Amino acid sequence: MVLLFILRLSLFQLMFHHTCAWDQPIDLTQAFTSLPLNHSNLVVQRPYDVPEDQRYSFIDGVHKLWVYSTDKSHTNTSKTDPRTEIRIHGYDYSSGVWQFEGYGYVPSGTSGVCIMQIFGAYPHATTLMLRVYNGSLSYYRTTVLMPYIYDRWFRLNVIHDVDASNVKVYIDECLLYETKGRGGTFHYFKFGVYSENNRSYYMESCWKGIKILKKCD
Template structure:
């Protein structure tokens, strides 16, 4: 190996042994994941292929602020989300993890891009990752990344349902540890879910989505 290559390898090793860098999937088992484990929640008056596509390994979700909710009885804003809640992936116990690579196009704002659904009333979710004007946030209380537009980033969300704790890693770095919000049933969702201050068009891309569970 050339000297320059050795130096690059050493720099990468040094970076990954930083006190804040982690391998969050260590100790977890990657579970099967295909279309039979999730469905697409999208505006009820629009065909799925106008709001969601899966091509070359990339999930593309889009919604407009003027769209309808995903059900007739829903009181929420419009969404196009991959809801991973079928075939036993709607869970009530254990330590579960979501992993995926997200991409937020510039202009998308006022939107939830990933959530751990399910909580104790009056809450509906245990965790939300939101984007406001290019800033990635935990709800509206904690900034995780200042500039998130137009680049791929890796997301790992760990939910300990038994201890009611959540952790968020971005590109391998621990960005958040927080208490959960209770609840007896949870599921991972990712995509675009309009919130207050939403932009007219909201779009998100996901690739490499995985669901993992901690080894017993």
């Protein structure tokens, strides 16, 4: 197991060495305006039959969200899979250039789960899902963006240019993925844990430093 971890970490470092210019840091928020966020903008969606504090905590600036594979959905009429997510409320958008920024942490063992998404698309439900499978961070389940994401804080920036139908995903200021949008007339950001196929029994992610930004006209 130790050897496997070292090999995966070495691959991660090699990949970043070839794709990131560490000596030339970039300001991803330049030309963007950071929008005010307060408690009313952070709506916790959790299994409907348990109190919020049994699936979510906010301590020392860190949002901790967890869910079990056997949990119920967030409403008693929904047929979706178990989740504990924060839905960004008040900043739904249909045009312009928007950005999500946050520092995330995924503990070992969490797998088969979406940790961040852009909701809204057509005919799909989402424009972007970032998922974790056995330690790898993936775009949906089609493309591995990072081979090992467990047990460390990482900075995530997601930029959605609606009019240009473009989405960019950055980890620690490194552009890992760029893709086309998926249509739709409104969008919003979500983060936390939303169980997917082949999920682990327990799923958790932690977040801090959340920002929502909009590009200046």
